[in-house]
């Protein structure tokens with residue numbers, strides 16, 4: 001399990017398939033199967049370069065992830081993954097919320113060139129005040145959440161006051177083809193820093209599990 005951000009993590013549950021299984025899946029016309037490394041690396045490279053993508057669906061990964069809800073909002077846009085997320089209707093949300101570290105806050109001003117990004121510098125006092133505001137308002141939200149629960153309000157309604165930096169947890173499954181598409185988008189500098197942290201960890205897991213394929217793309 002790798003800790004990520006202030007209270008998040010990614011844990012590998014399992015991988016399936018292999019670089020060899022991808023090659024074998026691709027060789028259906030000739031039934032020649034796997035011929036060995038390094039020569040079959042040429043086939044992997046050819047398929048990647050020519051978007052012969054489907055053999056890369058014969059390998060993949062299952063991970064468990066704890067991340068802020070706003071990271072999951074972006075992640076779940078990748079519709080071809082499979083997800084199972086903890087239910088805040090069923091179980092009380094643990095009091096875990098993301099507060100960016102000061103280094104992140106110091107470059108947390110609104111970007112001028114990119115309307116979706118941060119990146120402009122903030123003075124130390126502005127960054128510190130913003131950090132305190134995020135911390136305080138998150139704590140207040142959880143206090144209200146607990147007050148509502150204690151008053152007998154259902155979990156599905158009490159959760160309405162929780163902010164998007166609240167941590168949630170999910171299991172997620174993806175094949176290598178779709179994992180590569182995710183990494184292309186979410187490792188890019190244009191993606192938000194917080195999801196990039198998770199994408200980087202996923203890439204590290206995939207490099208260990210599928211070194212031949214990942215050696216050609218990363």
Ligand SMILES: Cc1cc2nc3c(=O)[nH]c(=O)nc-3n(C[C@H](O)[C@H](O)[C@H](O)COP(=O)(O)OP(=O)(O)OC[C@H]3O[C@@H](n4cnc5c(N)ncnc54)[C@H](O)[C@@H]3O)c2cc1C
Nearest residue numbers: 074076077078079080081116178181185186188190191192
């Ligand atoms: C930097 C960045 C900024 C973004 N900003 C926004 C934003 O402002 N607002 C917003 O809503 N989203 C935003 N997104 C999300 C983005 O629009 C995609 O939804 C997300 O990246 C998932 O990509 P995808 O659809 O290729 O992935 P998946 O949903 O995993 O789909 C994989 C592939 O399957 C096919 N597919 C899946 N579903 C369909 C479908 N219904 N119809 C046709 N083909 C389909 C497509 O070929 C697709 O590429 C942003 C993403 C990034 C990386």
